[in-house]
Amino acid sequence: MATLRDEIYPIRSSDDIVKVRQITREWALMQTFSLVDQTKIVTAASELARNTLEHGRGGEVRIQALQEGPRRGLRLTFTDQGPGIPDLAKALQDGFTTGNGMGLGLSGSKRLMNDFDIQSEVGKGTTVMIARWK
């Protein structure tokens, strides 16, 4: 698997979430994703960036443009050093929220993407990796 481009952006304020959306859209366009796929990736990125900021007290996102044979893909890895998630199964349930949101961000992002992986340790932080292939 070849990495075509690899960059890291901070998520420290709500302005950064807007920036993550813009960058993700730009990269999805670069990887020639269809409009529907672009929208799905950008929406998932928006959800997870907001989680990183609100639940993880800020962090960063690593964006990678990938190529595997004829397939092109986009992978985003969100990392924070926040409080971590005690019960991952519960966090992935539709409608479960510890904040004021709808409780659909994490589970919804999983449905919007092809690959989804979450690692979390209480007191250490959370890493969420998502990828979509065309």
Next chain:
Amino acid sequence: MEKRTKLAEIVGSQQDTILKDWVDFQLNAITLRRDLMKESELREQSREFLNLFTQAAQTGSDVGEATWKPVKDFLGQITRSRVLLGFPPSETATFIFSLKQPLFDVIRAAVKDPKDLVTDMWTTTTLLDKIGLYVMELHQQNREEVIHRQQEELLELSTPVVQLFENILALPLIGTLDSARTQVVMENLLQRIVETGATISIIDITGVPTVDTLVAQHLLKTVAAARLMGADCIISGIRPQIAQTIVHLGVDLSEVTTKATLADAFMIALQRTGATVTKSAASKTKG
């Protein structure tokens, strides 16, 4: 103290020479923007600043003291005007830093003892550095004010509520829907519902690039609030890609009437309010 008054004395006695050299230096600087400022204006600003500088220097070289306030006020004035004219920060800083050379020239000519010369040079350069930094800070502050004002203007501009027909309002949303904007949008809409007695409002999201769970939640809250005021909402401008994304996210919009285009939503709204649209006989015959 004696050293400081000496600086003031030298500058005071040779003001004309310094002014001439300084203005020449600024006119030859690569950062000069002749398109933004006239030479006469630059000359006038330089003369005024040098006057105030000389007066303040007589009292000491601590720019924090009250005696330097006229200099600071004057710098505030010219920096503000320069920011509004679109000057780059380097140009504003050059105004101060370019004074160094002409000042050093006269000091070098006037002070013979090498030790005194070094001390005077040091005092002068520290003083001008401080003023230069002050100008940069002012420049930055003024820019931030401009940005802040534009943000507020944008917030106002981007949330118009328009009346389409009797009892029908439309709210075309454009751009990112964060919490602050949603608040403004909601307030505007509810206010207009009261003013017009509208029974239906159409929220058009054609211009909203991303509809994630937060945006969806904000929309649902706005709809719920409008309903409490006695107005039904229709959400229009749901593009195919947004529809698919909303379904995958698992957001339930079934409580709300949704339409693909504002035109469709308007037709529904007309029906509900009992109005009909018909083509005139003339256009029918034309086909």
